[in-house]
Amino acid sequence: MSKSPRPATGPGAALAALAAAQFTVMLATSIVNVALPQISSGVGLSDNGTTWVINAYGLAFGALLLAGGRVADLLGRRAVLLAGVALFGAASVAAGLAGSSAVLIAARAAQGIGAAAIAPAALALVMDLFPPGPGRGRALGVWGAVSGAGGAAGVLLGGVLTQAWGWPWIFHAVGIGAFVVLAAAAAFVPRQTSGTDTGEFDLPGTAAVTLALTALVWGLTTARGSGWTDRVVLESLGLAAALMLAFVLVELRHRHPLLPLRLFRAGSVTTGNVLMTLLGSVWTALFFFLPLYQQQVLGSSPLMTGLGQLPLAASNMLGSTLAPRVARRIGATATVSAALLSEAAGLLWLSRVSAHGSYAVDVLGPSILVGLGLSIAFVQLTALSVEGVAKEDTGLAGGLVNTSRQVGGAIGLAVLATLAGSVTSHASAHRTHPEALTAGYRAAFGVSAAVLAAAALLNILLARRRPRASTSLPATTPAPAVSARTR
Structure with a gap:
């Protein structure tokens, strides 16, 4: 097994490049949300077809994450990362140039394939660069900040670019960003002469x-x-x-199984992924429903809707920075439960939004609370999901936790969108359209809060089953099994 030499510029520059790659992946998830009406008219999509501008990306991304993580372990994480970023950038440019719905949806699927290579490879490289301890905790804090901020920034940039230059520029901007990330990763991420695992695919x-x-x-x-x-x-x-x-x-x-059982016996992988699935089920729905409420009920423009995400993004970055410090002070289990309950409180607050409300009264306060809880929970659950994993399996572990979040998001959005639609349909018989829409959004936010409260309780119950050494995250305590297994 070959070792990756550190770049001359140090791990900080490599972390910046890897974090930028993760930010770009998260950005592409939400940047199209506020521009869907313009995209639909631009390429002639039906109402049902419009959803596939989102679904094509999420489908390819979620389905191929495990494969992407395993390929990264076998062929080398840096090589897979660079190939994924190149594909992602090319597909983004193709989406911006698309003149038909078929080309656009195919390009979005190609973006998802590239993202499925980027996300697990980048996370595994972060684990390689930063051994267990406070340094890894700070690195995961950066990771959490860019992951959460990417979703909020997508809504902001989508609104700004759509209003200023038109919808194709949301894809061109992502493509340009991807090629900048490609150059930075090629320059600063350590080289690997081979993969970290010699098993067959x-x-x-x-x-x-x-x-x-x-x-x-x-x-x-x-x-x-x-x-x-x-x-x-x-x-x-x-x-x-x-x-x-x-x-x-x-x-x-x-x-040589793709998903070996030893992975679930390592550290807190199972707990981290179960809780990440629940967090993901709420995360995706939040960035779907909140912009809709701002535009369809409060009447905000795409630009103002995007600007309205800035407080959420700022609190998200703050929470990610604070996460390792909070974990050192009160412990990993208490940190995760407190973060989930904080986000649940914010969503419960959002479940009281009004059809005749305002951004300052109905959205600003809960957005800050949600951002803090989401970021801290994400950082700590990511750490749980890779804690104690052998080095040759870190790419696969990264793919698994991203898969959990994506699949959780798909399940949560499907269930909550169905619930919101049903409530809205029932309410439309005796309420105005904005009031009926608001009733649906309130129901979705309320159920989301209940899911996170249940996740906080589940975290406490699962913590009692974990070995004593696994109750602290890598941000605070070295993991017990980070070296490669004896072959």
């Missing part, structure tokens, strides 16, 4: 889990528009279950 397992995740995300996203009893939805979810069972059977027999 698990093609049957990869195919089974990729198709299973594709069917799952497809079914969930289709349910948002067609309902849970639609034949396509039921068939997709049934196929996902069958393929996941096939994946488990393949993994039990394969000599």
Whole structure:
């Protein structure tokens, strides 16, 4: 197994490049949200087709994350990162130049493929650069700041660019940013002469889990528009279950499985991923519903909607910076539960939004509370999900935690969008349209708060089952198993 030499500029410059890559991936998730009406008219998309501007990216991203993490472990994380950023940048430019809906949706899917290579490889490289201890805690704080801020910044930049130069520039800007990141990563991220794992690639397992995740995300996203009893939805979810069972059977027999059982026995991987799934289910929905409330109910322009995300982004970055310090002071378990409850309180506050309200009264305060809780929880759960993982598996662990967040987001958005639509439909019979929409958004925010409160309680229960050495995160205490296993 080869070791990666440190770059002459030190790990700080490499961390900046890797964080920028993660920021770009998160940015692409939300930057299209406020521009959907303009994109729809620009390339001639129907109402149902418009959702695939979002879904095509999320589908490819979520389905291929595990494969991306494993390929990074086998072929070298730096090489996979650079290839992913190059594909991501090219696809972004192609999306901006798209003259038809088919080209645009295909380009968004290619963006998702690139993102599935970037996210796990970049996180694994951060783990390589910073050994367990306070340095890793600070690095993960930066990681959490850019991850959360990327979602909020996407809404801001989407509004600014759409209003100033038109929707194609939301993709051109992402493409330009990606190529800047590519140059920075090539210059500052340490070289690897080979992959960190010499095992063979698990093609049957990869195919089974990729198709299973594709069917799952497809079914969930289709349910948002067609309902849970639609034949396509039921068939997709049934196929996902069958393929996941096939994946488990393949993994039990394969000599070098894609998702080895040892990963779940390491540190707090299982706990981190379960809680990240719950956090993701609320995270994605938040950045979907909040801009809709601002535009459709409060009447904000795309630009003002984007500017309205700045306090959330600022509190997110502050929380990510504070996360390691809070964990050192009160412990990892208390930090995670407090962060989840803080975000739950913010969402409960949002569940009281008014159809006749204002940004200052209804959105500003809860946004700050949500941003603080979201960022601290994300940093600590990311640390939990990679704690104690052998070095040759860190790419896979990074892919797994990102998959948990993406799949959780797909499930949460499908369920909450269906709930909000149902409440709005029922309320429209005796309320004005803004009031009916608000009723749906209030229901979605209220259920989101309940999910996070349950996650906070679950964290406490799961902490009692963890070994004593695993109750502190890498931000505070060295993990027990970071060296490569004996071959």
